[in-house]
Amino acid sequence: MGSDNTETSGNETSGSGDWLTGIFESHRGELLRFLTARCGDREEAEDLLQELWIKASGQPADPIANGRAYLFRMANNLVLDQRRARQRAMARDHNWLEAEGQMADVPEKRPDPALPADETIVKQQEAELVRQAIAALPPGAQKALRLHRLEGLGQAEVAQVMGISRSGVEKHLAVAMKHLRNALADCGLIAPVASKEKKAIRGGEPRKDTGT
Amino acid sequence: MSDDDRIIEQAAAWHVASERDDMDWDGFTQWLEADPRHRTAYDEVALAGALVDECRGSQVVVDTAEAEPRVVALRRSAGRVAGGWQTWAGLAIAASLVAVMVVPQFLKSDPAIYQTGSATRQVALADGSSVLLAPHSRLTIEDDRQMRMALTGGAWFDIRHDPSRSLEIAAGDVRITDIGTKFDVQADKGQVRVEVGEGAVQVASQALAQPIRLTRGRGLLFDGSRGTALVSPVQDTDIGEWRSGRLTFDSAPLTLVAADLARYAGVNVTLPDALRDRRFSGSLVVGDGEAALRDLSQLMDLELVRGPDGYRLEQRR
Numbered sequence: 001m002g003s004d005n006t007e008t009s010g011n012e013t014s015g016s017g018d019w020l021t022g023i024f025e026s027h028r029g030e031l032l033r034f035l036t037a038r039c040g041d042r043e044e045a046e047d048l049l050q051e052l053w054i055k056a057s058g059q060p061a062d063p064i065a066n067g068r069a070y071l072f073r074m075a076n077n078l079v080l081d082q083r084r085a086r087q088r089a090m091a092r093d094h095n096w097l098e099a100e101g102q103m104a105d106v107p108e109k110r111p112d113p114a115l116p117a118d119e120t121i122v123k124q125q126e127a128e129l130v131r132q133a134i135a136a137l138p139p140g141a142q143k144a145l146r147l148h149r150l151e152g153l154g155q156a157e158v159a160q161v162m163g164i165s166r167s168g169v170e171k172h173l174a175v176a177m178k179h180l181r182n183a184l185a186d187c188g189l190i191a192p193v194a195s196k197e198k199k200a201i202r203g204g205e206p207r208k209d210t211g212t
Numbered sequence: 213m214s215d216d217d218r219i220i221e222q223a224a225a226w227h228v229a230s231e232r233d234d235m236d237w238d239g240f241t242q243w244l245e246a247d248p249r250h251r252t253a254y255d256e257v258a259l260a261g262a263l264v265d266e267c268r269g270s271q272v273v274v275d276t277a278e279a280e281p282r283v284v285a286l287r288r289s290a291g292r293v294a295g296g297w298q299t300w301a302g303l304a305i306a307a308s309l310v311a312v313m314v315v316p317q318f319l320k321s322d323p324a325i326y327q328t329g330s331a332t333r334q335v336a337l338a339d340g341s342s343v344l345l346a347p348h349s350r351l352t353i354e355d356d357r358q359m360r361m362a363l364t365g366g367a368w369f370d371i372r373h374d375p376s377r378s379l380e381i382a383a384g385d386v387r388i389t390d391i392g393t394k395f396d397v398q399a400d401k402g403q404v405r406v407e408v409g410e411g412a413v414q415v416a417s418q419a420l421a422q423p424i425r426l427t428r429g430r431g432l433l434f435d436g437s438r439g440t441a442l443v444s445p446v447q448d449t450d451i452g453e454w455r456s457g458r459l460t461f462d463s464a465p466l467t468l469v470a471a472d473l474a475r476y477a478g479v480n481v482t483l484p485d486a487l488r489d490r491r492f493s494g495s496l497v498v499g500d501g502e503a504a505l506r507d508l509s510q511l512m513d514l515e516l517v518r519g520p521d522g523y524r525l526e527q528r529r
Contacts, residue, residue, distance in 0.1 A: 030241070033241055039251075068237075080258045135444070145264070163495075184259075190259040
């Protein structure tokens with residue numbers, strides 16, 4: 001196994017664990033290049049590559065999957081997870097500061113910022129903003145998005161339900177994502193995380209980060 | 213289009229494509245390397261996607277907290293066979309001239325009751341307004357100055373707006389007031405749908421913290437048993453679509469689809485508990501009830517089983 005085979009793949013076999021790590025080794029270079037391009041930071045990419053290897057080695061064998069694509073997708077998700085954690089930390093800080101400001105004169109009403117209730121409120125607010133953004137989407141894009149991301153239908157199923165082609169669904173979804181990105185960036189839900197800031201956060205507690 | 217727009221657009225396309233088995237990861241890497249702005253744009257799009265995913269299952273707009281009615285917003289539409297709204301208005305006027313059924317508003321004190329079987333029925337009101345009552349439905353009109361109606365089943369209302377009166381329609385556990393002008397109501401077993409084709413209405417219920425104002429192109433799905441009320445956009449052409457023999461659903465629970473098929477296609481279908489919350493989106497032609505059921509079962513990949521008292525949908529094994 002391992003070896004240098006195939007992009008279309010599916011036939012790299014072996015017991016669990018080794019299944020992906022073999023493919024990982026043969027595509028290590030590409031994966032690192034991808035992660036570097038995706039993070040914009042070589043050092044971070046190397047850390048993530050390490051993490052990817054650990055995840056891959058714990059992965060049970062899946063004879064149907066395209067191993068290489070699988071690894072790229074995992075890598076892509078690792079970066080996203082990290083970005084989300086960073087956003088979440090920033091939102092928490094922001095919220096905490098705001099709550100602090102508003103409640104300063106009524107100490108007995110001030111929620112303990114350590115309480116998870118805080119997080120719940122943040123999430124509710126977010127959910128409301130996201131719902132509004134979805135409601136404002138053009139009809140076709142909205143329908144495709146709801147079916148796909150909220151109802152959990154695959155893109156092919158969405159195509160069937162909507163009576164359009166698979167590429168039509170992709171176009172609708174891309175329009176939806178573009179609008180959502182714009183709407184959510186406008187209301188501050190997704191702030192770009194600049195490289196330097198993320199360094200600071202990576203080091204330790206998110207709390208000390210800047211920008212809010 | 214600005215550069216930034218184009219970049220966001222490309223990022224969105226990559227994001228959608230990344231789910232494909234044949235995603236071009238090399239091409240994506242090169243795109244990312246080409247310009248640092250690409251990376252930022254992709255981050256933003258992917259984060260937006262993650263936020264949407266987190267909202268999964270929490271679409272309820274108004275939480276009615278307790279028991280009873282829920283209003284669900286469905287999409288039904290006005291896909292009229294000929295001519296659209298104008299024809300429709302013409303029909304309404306014609307109907308009142310021909311006097312299909314004129315309710316004298318001031319004279320009688322007994323409520324007028326209209327009950328349909330398998331056919332629809334047009335009810336013309338004295339002021340030129342009209343109601344098209346769906347099959348297997350019942351409309352009661354209290355004949356006082358204020359005009360109160362109660363509906364079980366479905367009806368398409370075309371109501372002349374008159375601010376001097378307070379028309380009220382009771383449907384299931386909701387009350388519809390402040391009415392003008394064209395809207396569809398479906399009330400069945402604790403679920404009520406209200407969809408506005410023109411103008412606006414207000415929907416209130418004890419189970420709702422506050423009334424909900426619905427405007428054109430909006431629908432409300434109220435579910436009493438579950439205590440949820442959901443407002444969502446509805447395509448114009450889907451509102452009151454049963455009038456032209458079609459039903460279009462957008463993420464409607466199967467229980468509701470089944471109730472509509474019973475009313476509009478005359479077929480009875482039962483569902484196991486496990487399927488009651490499955491959602492259906494799509495259009496069904498209701499002229500032939502069995503064909504509609506077959507379409508539904510195929511679109512949902514369910515098994516259609518014929519029993520002694522009608523049909524049953526089951527999970528495919």
